[in-house]
Amino acid sequence: MADHGRAAKLGDSIKEIVAKRLEKGLRDPRLGFVTITDVRMTGDLQHASIFFTVYGTEQEREDSAAALKAATGLLRTEVGRNIHARLTPTLEFIPDAIPENAAHVADLLAQARERDTAARALAEGAQYAGEADPYVKPREADEE
Numbered sequence: 001m002a003d004h005g006r007a008a009k010l011g012d013s014i015k016e017i018v019a020k021r022l023e024k025g026l027r028d029p030r031l032g033f034v035t036i037t038d039v040r041m042t043g044d045l046q047h048a049s050i051f052f053t054v055y056g057t058e059q060e061r062e063d064s065a066a067a068l069k070a071a072t073g074l075l076r077t078e079v080g081r082n083i084h085a086r087l088t089p090t091l092e093f094i095p096d097a098i099p100e101n102a103a104h105v106a107d108l109l110a111q112a113r114e115r116d117t118a119a120r121a122l123a124e125g126a127q128y129a130g131e132a133d134p135y136v137k138p139r140e141a142d143e144e
Contacts (some may be wrong), residue, residue, distance in 0.1 A: 004043070010083065011039035014048050016081045018075055018091075026071050030063035032056050037096045041089065048079075048089045051096040061095065067095040 019036045033055040040049045054064040068075075072091050080088035 006042040007043060007045060010045055010085065010089075011041045011048065011084055012090075014041075014050070014079055014089070015039040017079050018050060021075060021078045026067065026074070028067040028070060031067040031071075032060040032064040032065050034068070037098060045085060046087065046089055047092065049092050051094050053096045053099060054086055065093065065095055 015036050015038070016053070019137065022034055022036070025031075035053050035055070036050060037053055038051040040051075041047070052064075052068065054061040055082075056064075074090060076091050079091065
């Protein structure tokens with residue numbers, strides 16, 4: 001059975017270990033300003049997916065991803081030394097889409113605000129299409 005609590009604790013430990021190691025620095029000049037955002041472990045604790053973001057341009061993101069891929073063995077060794085588990089999990093670095101998703105949501109919210117403003121402007125001078133009181137009133141006996 002998978003122990004999700006233990007997987008979460010191990011993931012937090014791996015996140016801290018990798019972040020500290022990246023803070024010390026790697027000898028790879030391609031590595032930019034990397035932030036580890038999340039670590040997800042498989043149920044059997046054999047594989048860790050490490051999500052990261054990079055502050056900078058698209059080229060700096062690609063270079064940092066390549067540097068992390070090249071340093072996977074070094075980082076796995078560091079993780080193995082600092083965790084108390086029978087086996088050291090494999091590491092996989094995945095670029096996190098949080099900044100792109102946040103920018104997309106911000107754009108959608110701006111579009112919604114523009115549409116709301118346009119709808120409000122149209123509604124200001126609008127009049128009813130029919131009578132002012134659209135409800136059906138009973139006929140009075142005088143009209144017949």
